[in-house]
Amino acid sequence: MFHLLGTLITGALVGWIAGKLMDMEGSLLRNIVVGVVGSMVGTLVFGALGFYAYGIFANLIVSVAGACLFIWAGRKLFH
Helix, strand or coil, X not given: CHHHHHXXXXXXXXXXXXXXXXXXXXXXXXXXXXXXXXXXXXXXXXXXXXXXXCCHHHHHHHXXXXXXXXXXXXXXXXX
């Protein structure tokens, strides 16, 4: 229960930060989706490169980078 709540809060924060960096406005739900999917993308991409994040700050950086990559890919595909 608390893990799910933490994931949603972290996803919202990551989505909000990535939205500010990528100049994208979004609702809370959109920020959560972008943050959670971006976290998975970041973990996959950085893991493929041999970089593994340990700690809260490193995970936040990887998640935000993945969310920015997710937003960029979405813009390329749908605009």
